[in-house]
Amino acid sequence: MDTATIPNPSGPIVPWDHVINRINALRRSLLWVVAALLLGTASGWSVADQVFNFLAAPLTTALANAARDPRLAFTSLSDPFIIYFSVSMLLGLLLALPVIMSLFWRVVAPLGLGRGAAKAIVFVFASSVLFLVGLAFGYWVLLPFVVRYLLRVAEEFRYAVTIREYLRFALRMLIAMGISAQLPLMSFVLARFGLVTARRLFRWLPYAVLAAFVLAAVITPPDGISQLLVAIPMLVLYLLSIVVAALATPRN
DSSP: OOTTEEOOTTSSOEEHHHHHHHHHHHHHHHHHHHHHHHHHHHHHHTTHHHHHHHHHHHHHHHHHHTTSOOOOBOSSTTHHHHHHHHHHHHHHHHHHHHHHHHHHHHHHGGGTTOOOHHHHHHHHHHHHHHHHHHHHHIIIIIHHHHHHHHHHHTTTSOOOOBHHHHHHHHHHHHHHHHHHTTHHHHHHHHHHHTSOOHHHHHHTHHHHHHHHHHHHHHHSOSOHHHHHHHHHHHHHHHHHHHHHHHHHSOOO
8 A cells, every 4th residue: 555645435545745734734723823822811911900800890890889898809819810810811812812713714614615815804803703792792791780680689798709709700701602602603614514504403402402501500600590691692692593504504
Protein backbone atom coordinates (compact mmCIF):
# COMPACT_ATOMS: atom_id res chain seq x y z
CA MET A 1 0.00 0.00 0.00
CA ASP A 2 1.27 3.46 -0.87
CA THR A 3 2.29 5.20 2.39
CA ALA A 4 1.49 8.59 0.89
CA THR A 5 -2.23 7.83 0.85
CA ILE A 6 -4.93 6.78 3.27
CA PRO A 7 -7.55 4.30 2.04
CA ASN A 8 -11.11 5.53 2.35
CA PRO A 9 -13.64 2.69 2.07
CA SER A 10 -16.50 5.03 1.20
CA GLY A 11 -14.75 7.10 -1.43
CA PRO A 12 -11.54 7.94 -3.23
CA ILE A 13 -8.11 7.64 -1.66
CA VAL A 14 -7.29 10.59 0.59
CA PRO A 15 -3.74 11.96 0.16
CA TRP A 16 -1.71 11.87 3.38
CA ASP A 17 -0.30 15.32 2.63
CA HIS A 18 -3.82 16.73 2.61
CA VAL A 19 -4.51 15.28 6.06
CA ILE A 20 -1.24 16.70 7.43
CA ASN A 21 -2.01 20.12 5.95
CA ARG A 22 -5.46 20.14 7.55
CA ILE A 23 -4.02 19.18 10.94
CA ASN A 24 -1.36 21.90 10.68
CA ALA A 25 -3.98 24.47 9.68
CA LEU A 26 -6.13 23.48 12.65
CA ARG A 27 -3.15 23.71 14.99
CA ARG A 28 -2.29 27.20 13.74
CA SER A 29 -5.89 28.27 14.18
CA LEU A 30 -5.95 26.95 17.75
CA LEU A 31 -2.75 28.85 18.49
CA TRP A 32 -4.42 32.02 17.21
CA VAL A 33 -7.38 31.36 19.52
CA VAL A 34 -5.12 30.82 22.54
CA ALA A 35 -3.14 33.96 21.68
CA ALA A 36 -6.36 35.98 21.34
CA LEU A 37 -7.62 34.68 24.70
CA LEU A 38 -4.35 35.51 26.45
CA LEU A 39 -4.13 38.95 24.86
CA GLY A 40 -7.76 39.71 25.68
CA THR A 41 -7.35 38.53 29.28
CA ALA A 42 -4.20 40.61 29.74
CA SER A 43 -5.92 43.65 28.25
CA GLY A 44 -8.99 43.12 30.41
CA TRP A 45 -6.97 43.09 33.62
CA SER A 46 -6.46 46.87 33.46
CA VAL A 47 -10.22 47.50 33.51
CA ALA A 48 -11.33 44.49 35.55
CA ASP A 49 -12.39 46.58 38.55
CA GLN A 50 -14.59 48.87 36.44
CA VAL A 51 -16.12 45.90 34.64
CA PHE A 52 -16.84 44.14 37.93
CA ASN A 53 -18.58 47.26 39.25
CA PHE A 54 -20.63 47.26 36.05
CA LEU A 55 -21.53 43.58 36.51
CA ALA A 56 -22.39 44.16 40.17
CA ALA A 57 -24.62 47.16 39.43
CA PRO A 58 -27.89 45.15 39.21
CA LEU A 59 -27.29 43.80 42.72
CA THR A 60 -25.90 46.94 44.36
CA THR A 61 -28.71 49.04 42.87
CA ALA A 62 -31.35 46.60 44.10
CA LEU A 63 -29.77 46.54 47.57
CA ALA A 64 -29.68 50.33 47.73
CA ASN A 65 -33.31 50.59 46.59
CA ALA A 66 -34.26 48.10 49.31
CA ALA A 67 -32.49 50.27 51.92
CA ARG A 68 -29.80 47.64 52.46
CA ASP A 69 -26.04 47.95 52.58
CA PRO A 70 -24.93 47.77 48.90
CA ARG A 71 -21.34 46.84 49.73
CA LEU A 72 -20.29 43.32 48.80
CA ALA A 73 -18.20 41.19 51.16
CA PHE A 74 -15.40 38.69 50.60
CA THR A 75 -14.45 35.74 52.79
CA SER A 76 -10.89 35.11 51.59
CA LEU A 77 -7.93 37.39 50.97
CA SER A 78 -7.58 35.88 47.51
CA ASP A 79 -11.19 36.63 46.53
CA PRO A 80 -10.55 40.06 44.94
CA PHE A 81 -7.71 38.66 42.81
CA ILE A 82 -9.82 35.67 41.72
CA ILE A 83 -12.75 37.95 40.91
CA TYR A 84 -10.70 40.36 38.81
CA PHE A 85 -8.99 37.48 37.02
CA SER A 86 -12.37 35.89 36.24
CA VAL A 87 -13.63 39.20 34.86
CA SER A 88 -10.45 39.53 32.78
CA MET A 89 -11.02 36.05 31.34
CA LEU A 90 -14.59 37.03 30.41
CA LEU A 91 -13.26 40.08 28.59
CA GLY A 92 -10.66 37.88 26.92
CA LEU A 93 -13.42 35.55 25.72
CA LEU A 94 -15.38 38.47 24.28
CA LEU A 95 -12.34 39.83 22.47
CA ALA A 96 -11.40 36.37 21.18
CA LEU A 97 -14.94 35.51 20.06
CA PRO A 98 -14.45 36.65 16.43
CA VAL A 99 -11.27 34.55 16.23
CA ILE A 100 -13.05 31.52 17.69
CA MET A 101 -15.95 31.81 15.28
CA SER A 102 -13.54 32.33 12.37
CA LEU A 103 -11.93 29.00 13.30
CA PHE A 104 -15.35 27.37 13.42
CA TRP A 105 -16.13 28.77 9.98
CA ARG A 106 -12.86 27.46 8.54
CA VAL A 107 -13.77 23.99 9.80
CA VAL A 108 -17.38 23.84 8.61
CA ALA A 109 -17.34 25.99 5.45
CA PRO A 110 -15.59 23.42 3.21
CA LEU A 111 -18.19 20.82 4.21
CA GLY A 112 -21.00 22.46 2.33
CA LEU A 113 -21.50 26.15 3.05
CA GLY A 114 -19.02 27.32 0.46
CA ARG A 115 -15.94 29.46 0.77
CA GLY A 116 -15.58 33.19 0.45
CA ALA A 117 -14.49 36.09 2.61
CA ALA A 118 -17.92 37.71 2.45
CA LYS A 119 -19.66 34.63 3.88
CA ALA A 120 -17.04 34.29 6.60
CA ILE A 121 -17.43 37.94 7.61
CA VAL A 122 -21.22 37.62 7.74
CA PHE A 123 -21.01 34.44 9.83
CA VAL A 124 -18.50 35.86 12.33
CA PHE A 125 -20.39 39.15 12.58
CA ALA A 126 -23.74 37.42 13.11
CA SER A 127 -22.31 35.09 15.76
CA SER A 128 -20.64 37.93 17.66
CA VAL A 129 -23.75 40.10 17.53
CA LEU A 130 -25.98 37.25 18.74
CA PHE A 131 -23.64 36.53 21.64
CA LEU A 132 -23.64 40.20 22.65
CA VAL A 133 -27.43 40.38 22.33
CA GLY A 134 -27.69 37.39 24.66
CA LEU A 135 -25.36 39.06 27.16
CA ALA A 136 -27.31 42.32 26.93
CA PHE A 137 -30.63 40.56 27.52
CA GLY A 138 -29.18 38.72 30.50
CA TYR A 139 -27.65 41.87 32.00
CA TRP A 140 -30.38 44.47 31.45
CA VAL A 141 -33.50 42.29 31.64
CA LEU A 142 -32.98 38.91 33.26
CA LEU A 143 -30.37 39.56 35.94
CA PRO A 144 -32.02 42.66 37.53
CA PHE A 145 -35.41 40.92 37.59
CA VAL A 146 -34.05 37.77 39.24
CA VAL A 147 -31.99 39.78 41.76
CA ARG A 148 -34.96 41.94 42.78
CA TYR A 149 -37.18 38.89 43.09
CA LEU A 150 -34.70 37.00 45.27
CA LEU A 151 -34.18 40.02 47.51
CA ARG A 152 -37.93 40.35 48.01
CA VAL A 153 -38.12 36.68 48.97
CA ALA A 154 -35.33 37.21 51.54
CA GLU A 155 -36.76 40.50 52.79
CA GLU A 156 -36.96 39.35 56.40
CA PHE A 157 -33.35 38.18 56.56
CA ARG A 158 -30.04 39.95 56.88
CA TYR A 159 -28.09 39.02 53.76
CA ALA A 160 -24.34 39.48 53.33
CA VAL A 161 -23.58 38.96 49.65
CA THR A 162 -20.04 37.81 48.81
CA ILE A 163 -18.39 39.00 45.61
CA ARG A 164 -17.42 35.47 44.54
CA GLU A 165 -20.92 34.11 45.06
CA TYR A 166 -22.54 36.93 43.09
CA LEU A 167 -20.04 36.86 40.23
CA ARG A 168 -20.40 33.10 39.82
CA PHE A 169 -24.18 33.49 39.71
CA ALA A 170 -24.10 36.44 37.28
CA LEU A 171 -21.52 34.97 34.89
CA ARG A 172 -23.33 31.64 34.64
CA MET A 173 -26.52 33.43 33.71
CA LEU A 174 -24.92 35.86 31.25
CA ILE A 175 -22.79 33.26 29.45
CA ALA A 176 -25.75 30.88 29.24
CA MET A 177 -27.79 33.63 27.57
CA GLY A 178 -24.93 34.44 25.19
CA ILE A 179 -24.53 30.81 24.15
CA SER A 180 -28.29 30.27 23.88
CA ALA A 181 -28.49 33.21 21.49
CA GLN A 182 -26.34 31.18 19.07
CA LEU A 183 -29.12 28.61 18.59
CA PRO A 184 -30.69 30.22 15.48
CA LEU A 185 -27.30 30.54 13.78
CA MET A 186 -26.30 26.97 14.63
CA SER A 187 -29.69 25.80 13.40
CA PHE A 188 -29.05 27.58 10.10
CA VAL A 189 -25.64 25.92 9.69
CA LEU A 190 -26.88 22.43 10.56
CA ALA A 191 -29.92 22.80 8.32
CA ARG A 192 -27.75 23.84 5.39
CA PHE A 193 -25.73 20.65 5.90
CA GLY A 194 -28.93 18.63 5.96
CA LEU A 195 -28.15 17.41 9.48
CA VAL A 196 -31.38 18.79 10.97
CA THR A 197 -34.75 19.81 9.62
CA ALA A 198 -37.53 21.92 11.08
CA ARG A 199 -39.67 18.80 11.47
CA ARG A 200 -36.94 16.99 13.37
CA LEU A 201 -36.33 19.97 15.65
CA PHE A 202 -40.06 20.15 16.34
CA ARG A 203 -40.08 16.46 17.31
CA TRP A 204 -37.24 17.21 19.71
CA LEU A 205 -39.22 20.02 21.39
CA PRO A 206 -40.12 17.99 24.54
CA TYR A 207 -36.43 17.20 25.05
CA ALA A 208 -35.58 20.87 24.47
CA VAL A 209 -38.08 21.87 27.17
CA LEU A 210 -36.52 19.38 29.59
CA ALA A 211 -32.97 20.54 28.73
CA ALA A 212 -33.92 24.21 29.15
CA PHE A 213 -35.32 23.65 32.63
CA VAL A 214 -32.41 21.43 33.68
CA LEU A 215 -29.94 24.09 32.52
CA ALA A 216 -32.00 26.79 34.23
CA ALA A 217 -31.91 24.79 37.45
CA VAL A 218 -28.10 24.65 37.23
CA ILE A 219 -27.75 28.37 36.52
CA THR A 220 -30.26 29.87 38.94
CA PRO A 221 -31.07 29.42 42.62
CA PRO A 222 -33.50 26.58 43.42
CA ASP A 223 -36.76 28.47 43.01
CA GLY A 224 -39.34 28.06 40.29
CA ILE A 225 -39.67 31.71 39.25
CA SER A 226 -35.95 32.20 38.51
CA GLN A 227 -35.78 28.93 36.60
CA LEU A 228 -38.84 29.90 34.59
CA LEU A 229 -37.35 33.29 33.72
CA VAL A 230 -34.19 31.63 32.37
CA ALA A 231 -35.89 28.69 30.64
CA ILE A 232 -38.48 30.72 28.71
CA PRO A 233 -35.95 32.77 26.65
CA MET A 234 -34.10 29.54 25.80
CA LEU A 235 -37.31 27.94 24.57
CA VAL A 236 -38.20 31.03 22.54
CA LEU A 237 -34.78 30.81 20.88
CA TYR A 238 -35.33 27.11 20.20
CA LEU A 239 -38.68 27.84 18.53
CA LEU A 240 -36.99 30.55 16.49
CA SER A 241 -34.37 27.97 15.49
CA ILE A 242 -37.13 25.75 14.10
CA VAL A 243 -38.29 28.61 11.88
CA VAL A 244 -34.70 29.30 10.78
CA ALA A 245 -34.17 25.61 9.96
CA ALA A 246 -37.33 25.60 7.84
CA LEU A 247 -36.04 28.57 5.85
CA ALA A 248 -32.47 27.27 5.56
CA THR A 249 -33.12 23.65 4.58
CA PRO A 250 -32.08 23.16 0.92
CA ARG A 251 -34.95 22.39 -1.42
CA ASN A 252 -34.73 19.35 -3.69
